[in-house]
Amino acid sequence: MRQVRTSAGRPVPDVPSPVAGTFDDVVEVLTGRRTAVLTGAGVSTDSGIPDYRGPGSPPRNPMTFQDFVGDPAYRRHYWARNHVGWQHVGRKAPNAGHRALARLEARGVVTGIVTQNVDTLHEVAGSRRVIDLHGRYDQVLCLRCGTRYARSEVAERLEALNPGFAARVAPSDPEIAPDADAVIEQTEGFRVQDCWAPDPDGGPGPCGGMLKPDIVYFGETVPRPRVDAAYALVDASDALLVAGSSLAVQSGLRFVRHAVAGGLPVVVVNRGATRGDALATVTLHAGTSETLAGLDAVLPTPT
Template identity: 75%
Template sequence: MTLSTALPRPAAGSLEDVVDLLRGRRLAVLTGAGISTDSGIPDYRGPDSPPRTPMTFQQFVGDEAFRRHYWARNHVGWRHMHRTEPNAGHRALAELEARGVVNGVITQNVDLLHEEAGSRTVIDLHGRYDRVVCLRCGTVRPRAEVAERLEALNPGFVESVGAVADIEIAPDADAVIESTADFRIASCWAPDPDGGAGECGGMLKPDIVYFGENVPKERVERAFALVDDAQALLVAGSSLTVMSGRRFVVHASRTGKPVVIVNQGPTRGDALATLTLDAGTTPTLTALARRL
């Protein structure tokens, strides 16, 4: 089933309905790219989003040209992610957690804006943009360290493609640029895991779950536990297109917990929702912070 053939939204309600349903309940929250659009990070699937084809895990590990293109774009785009700030919707969820209304956030985003807003229990389902992992030795490094290595390998590259503010940024810290053929990618410089005298030389990958890659089992189990510990599930800013997020809606519905979906446009979870609200996340979450 695609979004265009999704079931109607028979549970569509108003903000008043949402408040009435959620008041007095402890909430688990699932967020998607839609909550970060007001922070300047575009949504992959929002009503006004241009078409995008994200790189798959298989493309990244199996084709050097794809990998080079990704790292070149990411080398530009991650700077934009680093300077984005939480919006009022992120801060509203942090406030609700501080008051005990929200028991935690499961986010499909990699932008860390929930943590920056003050949320303390956050499960970064799809990883974090600020870390890089070696697929050979498993070493995890801050993205800033890899940026220094990439800058040394590609002096002046960022300047050659223009100011970051003039380049389209995608939700995974990617950036749309055209010429990446001459970009040099970095390999892991940790000690050789086989005991040799040289460097590991393994393939570096952003610590982000790509399309075609599984979310780590331990992370999924923690997210299910968060939902189980709550009395209702609130979805904010996700079209629930991919199963990695939609599974929590399915689980909550099957276990009899109310599910409220706040999103601009239809979602793949609407048929399972107790209520849906076609609205922006920032005004809705700030209103809930005042009234719950």
């Protein structure tokens, strides 16, 4: 057993060293507890969206914020791939894990979801309280004036600028990364759309600012209101369940640390080891779809 202290130095209840547990151990920890859920890319793999770090995942080099804003060639390359990829993500359907979480929330077992995914499949499945920590693939933001566009609006303009591009360069079922980036190589000559909202300085033309998918890139900071909302969700819960995340980046791991500092038990369900295992009450190396569906079948509504 270890004693954990809060940032203010106050001791909180002992938490056990990590236990490689069974499904029954997970049920024992979560029974009777209103549970906040943190999800990662592993929750969506059964919907056909690959993850970054799971077993068998190919090496990936995700776009960084610095590359996107600092290099027009990188920006063109990304928008070309995203122009193909976002449409394929939009065709994906929620899997059994997404649907189980929606039912668990409806029954009062799950208090809400903090997701590191940008695919919106939790909302499509019917979950009501979802914090999109890393943004959404279906929205676009102007970095100059702050205008927000539906991705479909931008797609229409990109198609007008690049007629027939997707049909020419992409296979019928391209490999898609978790951030809606299609794996295609031929992006030369792709034309990028700038912001067409009125100039925020009152000029005669459009804003002309740089458009960026409303996705938090590597090297970019998660907006503080989202972080605060996620902390509040954890604080209002009795346990934290991590599903399908390696917790390799601080944006997710901090909520595990926050839960432990508050004395909450933490359950981690993932197909491989995670950076949060040393903090977990129980870890279960298993798929999320079958585990979440199983929890939906046996967890009672907290009284």
